Amino acid sequence: MAAHAQQPPPKPAPAPQAPAPPRVATAPAAPARPASPPQIVTVLHRLTGIKLMRWLNRSGVPVAAVVEFERGSATDANMHMSITAGFALNDGQSIIASLPQAEAEVEVGMMTSATEEQRRAGAAPAPSPGAADMSVVRPDGFQLTANYVGLDVLTGLSLLRIEGLKLPSMPDALEEKLAVGQRVRLYAPEPAGRTDARPSNNLYLRLGQIEGRLAAITRWPSGRIAHLAVRAQGLSPSINGGVAVNDAGETVGIVESSTATEARILPVQIVKRAAERVLARRASVPRPLLGVSGRPVTSASVFQFTSSGWSQAEAVALMNKGQGLLLTSVVPNTPAALADLRPGDIIVSVNNNSIKSAEDFSFTLNEAGGDSTVMFTVLRGQGAAPSPAASAPRAASSPQPAPPAAASIPAMPAFNPEAFDLPRPLKPIVVSVKLSYSFQMLMSPKPAGTVTAATAPRPGPLRARGVETLPLASAGAQPRGARAGVLVVSVAAASEAARAGLLEGDVIESVNGKLLSSTSGTETLFARDARLMLGIVRRGQKITVTLSAKKASQR
Numbered sequence: 001m002a003a004h005a006q007q008p009p010p011k012p013a014p015a016p017q018a019p020a021p022p023r024v025a026t027a028p029a030a031p032a033r034p035a036s037p038p039q040i041v042t043v044l045h046r047l048t049g050i051k052l053m054r055w056l057n058r059s060g061v062p063v064a065a066v067v068e069f070e071r072g073s074a075t076d077a078n079m080h081m082s083i084t085a086g087f088a089l090n091d092g093q094s095i096i097a098s099l100p101q102a103e104a105e106v107e108v109g110m111m112t113s114a115t116e117e118q119r120r121a122g123a124a125p126a127p128s129p130g131a132a133d134m135s136v137v138r139p140d141g142f143q144l145t146a147n148y149v150g151l152d153v154l155t156g157l158s159l160l161r162i163e164g165l166k167l168p169s170m171p172d173a174l175e176e177k178l179a180v181g182q183r184v185r186l187y188a189p190e191p192a193g194r195t196d197a198r199p200s201n202n203l204y205l206r207l208g209q210i211e212g213r214l215a216a217i218t219r220w221p222s223g224r225i226a227h228l229a230v231r232a233q234g235l236s237p238s239i240n241g242g243v244a245v246n247d248a249g250e251t252v253g254i255v256e257s258s259t260a261t262e263a264r265i266l267p268v269q270i271v272k273r274a275a276e277r278v279l280a281r282r283a284s285v286p287r288p289l290l291g292v293s294g295r296p297v298t299s300a301s302v303f304q305f306t307s308s309g310w311s312q313a314e315a316v317a318l319m320n321k322g323q324g325l326l327l328t329s330v331v332p333n334t335p336a337a338l339a340d341l342r343p344g345d346i347i348v349s350v351n352n353n354s355i356k357s358a359e360d361f362s363f364t365l366n367e368a369g370g371d372s373t374v375m376f377t378v379l380r381g382q383g384a385a386p387s388p389a390a391s392a393p394r395a396a397s398s399p400q401p402a403p404p405a406a407a408s409i410p411a412m413p414a415f416n417p418e419a420f421d422l423p424r425p426l427k428p429i430v431v432s433v434k435l436s437y438s439f440q441m442l443m444s445p446k447p448a449g450t451v452t453a454a455t456a457p458r459p460g461p462l463r464a465r466g467v468e469t470l471p472l473a474s475a476g477a478q479p480r481g482a483r484a485g486v487l488v489v490s491v492a493a494a495s496e497a498a499r500a501g502l503l504e505g506d507v508i509e510s511v512n513g514k515l516l517s518s519t520s521g522t523e524t525l526f527a528r529d530a531r532l533m534l535g536i537v538r539r540g541q542k543i544t545v546t547l548s549a550k551k552a553s554q555r
Helices: 049-058 064-073 116-119 268-281 302-306 310-320 358-366 474-480 496-500
Strands: 002-004 023-026 038-048 078-089 095-098 131-138 143-150 157-161 184-192 202-219 227-230 245-246 250-257 262-267 287-289 292-296 325-330 346-350 373-379 429-434 437-438 451-453 468-472 485-491 507-511 532-538 541-547
Touching: 038 049, 038 095, 049 468, 049 485, 078 184, 095 302, 143 268, 157 268, 184 250, 227 250, 227 268, 250 268, 262 268, 262 310, 287 358, 302 310, 302 325, 346 358, 358 373, 437 532, 474 507, 496 541, 507 541
Parallel strands: 002 078, 023 202
Antiparallel strands: 038 078, 038 131, 078 095, 095 157, 131 143, 143 157, 184 202, 184 245, 202 227, 227 262, 245 250, 250 262, 287 437, 292 325, 292 451, 325 346, 346 373, 373 429, 468 485, 485 507, 507 532, 532 541
């Protein structure tokens, strides 16, 4: 078993047989340290079997390494455990924590390949088979089993519940009382020394703490705190997910990331809103999906303006004004395309909030949330490209609703066209956009000055049908009764594969009678629209699952 505290995923190694999971015990803090705040607990999340391999696959571990791990992992005895801090909310039953393995409990990424019909029906990813293995350890060492409620994809935070329990809680630090220079303590689990030298299957932990000072407070356009920076000595990525507390014992927030000298803190008000979203849904909460990429007008090039319908004089005037986001791409069949947004459009306000930066734009959309309607005030060049929705084929089989018409409107308070001093009069248009949602997590940062508003990736032929797989070496396939093939690690709810009866843990041994191998390129056999006869090995038994061909109207 591997145990870590918010560390990057390790390279998996063959494990002939894992030892029994250790019992987690706690050790008291060093006498010189103040007592740990009562609201902070230690959270344990264990992964085994299919969930573990799915997490490794999605964590960027090379496929060859996952295959090698699978070679020594034919049973569910092998385990990976993350250990992090969490804090109890005011109800005493809910715990919020940053869990690096949480996406293994949610069908992350599969909703982006669902059909528009499924999205309109509100089909959310089904939870993985089997309950999540979650435990909460109180400061006194008492260990409790917790229920996993869901993941807030926007913040990456998870919510746990222990029904009927009353954990201690403390007030939250008030935003208006936070100031640069204040002392903050960061709490995270750390290994504890043992006084007993006898062999033991216990894993000893305690809540370690690092003292630092608030170094910066960054705010959104609304004035609310976006994030905090704490400077301290002895920081490292192992503190990620730790809880920040002030001298009064009030919760300041959760550590998002850390360097050797500075930690970035997600403020408690944002943390609480994430918990409220998950509680209201009683399931994981996706992030908004719009389907655009763009740049603030202040960082766009003149060529990006002139190539999308704006004159050079207009480009210079718009860049000098510094208001708005220039769209550089709009993905077909997304909410943006269906609402007739186009590359070259400049979004100057969203829901009457002025847009001057990528952060303004992201904050406004995130506050609106997925499946909501937002109003964009847009400027469009005279030679703007036609709508992407007009030329792209529809992805769904059922009729699509007509996109909202863009209409001329009087100047809104957040936008004054006369202030732009352009060579031609500007007539702003208002566009109503119904946002969709996505469970795809943003794994890599974007270049400075760019913003991507939840653009869905183009799925491969297997993912388009709702299946996520990883290749099996023959050593991994044989214990399951197969000669070779690919292991199904995820089946999206309401997908074509789910309707056909494909299950997690199935081994796809052949496609249309052709045996699969563990080498790359097997996806070429899975034609996106063709009828497929899949030879399946399930618990040692060989069966056939058929994926029907799509009709021409569905393509």
